[in-house]
Amino acid sequence: MAKLGYPFTLGVASGEPLPDGVILWTRLAPEPLHPAQTGGMPGRAVGVAWQVAEDEAFSRVVQSGTAQAQPDWAHSVHVKVAGLRAGADYFYRFSLEGHVSPVGRTRTAPASASTDPVRFAFVSCQRYEHGHFTALRHLAAERPDVILHLGDYIYEYGKPANPGAGRYVRPLESTAECKTLGAYRNRYARYRMDADLQAAHAAAPWIAIPDDHEVRDNWGGALPGDGSGSAAFLKRRAAAFKAYYEHLPLRIRPTGASLQNYRWRPYGRVADFLLADARQYRQGSDMLGAAQERWLTARLTGSTARWKVLAQAVFFAQRRFPLEPSSSDAWDGFPGSRARVLAAAPDGLVVISGDVHAGWASDLRADWADATSKALGVEFVGPSVTSMPPITDASAILAINPHIAFFDSRHGYVSCTASMDGLRADYRAVSFVDRPGAPIATIAGFEVKDNRLHRLDV
Known part of the structure; x- marks a missing residue:
């Protein structure tokens, strides 16, 4: 199976803050405008690792996991993170096959x-x-x-x-x-x-x-x-x-x-x-x-x-x-x-x-x-x-x-x-x-x- 090119070309995002969590987003697209395959991705689900940390260097990781990027949803990922502190800054990133996404900063809603x-x-x-x-x-x-x-x-x-x-x-x-x-x-x-x-x-x-x-x-x-x-x-x-x-x-x-x-x-x-x-x-x-x-x-x-x-x-x-x-x-x-x-x-x-x-x-x-x-x-x-x-x-x-x-x-x-x-x-x-x-x-x-x-x- 061919190795994917860099898949995080569309960046990362977070949203919908609650006092205890947020949504983390990315979409896998090694070739974002590929004429035949959406994003240049294969027609199968792909597991994407994610991490949330208290610091930008990820020395204090508080949560992590794997999300399935499905072809029917253009290999987008929406991770529902809960259990975080209210009114606090966090940092997050994704990884796949040795590729690491940019780091995003997010913030939970206050208590x-x-x-x-x-x-x-x-x-x-x-x-x-x-x-x-x-x-x-x-x-x-x-x-x-x-x-x-x-x-x-x-x-x-x-x-x-x-x-x-x-x-x-x-x-x-x-x-x-x-x-x-x-x-x-x-x-x-x-x-x-x-x-x-x-x-x-x-x-x-x-x-x-x-x-x-x-x-x-x-x-x-x-x-x-x-x-x-x-x-x-x-x-x-x-x-x-x-x-x-x-x-x-x-x-x-x-x-x-x-x-x-x-x-x-x-x-x-x-x-x-x-x-x-x-x-x-x-x-x-x-x-x-x-x-x-x-x-x-x-x-x-x-x-x-x-x-x-x-x-x-x-x-x-x-x-x-x-x-x-x-x-x-x-x-x-x-x-x-x-x-x-x-x-x-x-x-x-x-x-x-x-x-x-x-x-x-x-x-x-x-x-x-x-x-x-x-x-x-x-x-x-x-x-x-x-x-x-x-x-x-x-x-x-x-x-x-x-x-x-x-x-x-x-x-x-x-x-x-x-x-x-x-x-x-x-x-x-x-x-x-x-x-x-x-x-x-x-x-x-x-x-x-x-x-x-x-x-x-x-």
């Missing part, structure tokens, strides 16, 4: 009674062909407690025959749009070969939710968003969800065209992260679906954490435009759903979002037009990692939306610190993405007080 500050960051919209993932390299250097990815991890588009005036910095593997399992797998492999993305995964545990481009632009519910029917689309969605699972450190596998994305991740007494799925259950004027909405409102009203962080993909606050209708693909298209969520909003609601390729910050109000109306919380919309922002008349939008306090179209991420005393969010931006090596800078900072935004000097 339920913990009041220690929580350092988290959120990112979204990382279109490979639009630029370099330099922002993710800077994020890796911050080594937060946890990173939340809010969708558009990949983009399904094919390589354009004539890029025209659009920014097209890095080539893709195919001119065809992703529609099959093999195509989605190759697209994820293309992204996961990126060194900056690998660094961000290796630096901290991730909690991820998909948006639309992991499947198809502007899909919702059982419909693809282009006016066609659902049967073929659900087959495509099943392939897309399977590839998504195969390339991210998730706890739960998809079942056919369904993937359980909404979930609760508590971080001591400081923060509850409530992840909502703003795509899969859309129907008519309903954004979340009845079951998810019941779950979310119950979690919001029942939470005893200082901060209730609602993490979801699309723009939540009202956003009116001067010369065009509001976006039907955001919560503006589902005002009844938004009103019911806000009716359940407790003190300390912070919504974090992505999707629109620019940074925004908004107050959430009982009456959007009345600055003196009850403050219900705040929303931070993160910028894109690389995806080009739309052409936006920001000054005109801000003028007719007094609850929106900030806009910036530079690329980057949002870095946050939550404590029992306050929550701070810093918008971090790189100065270019069309080539490697961009520096990072904090371009805006906000503190949340009395459920309202307060701009900080940075």
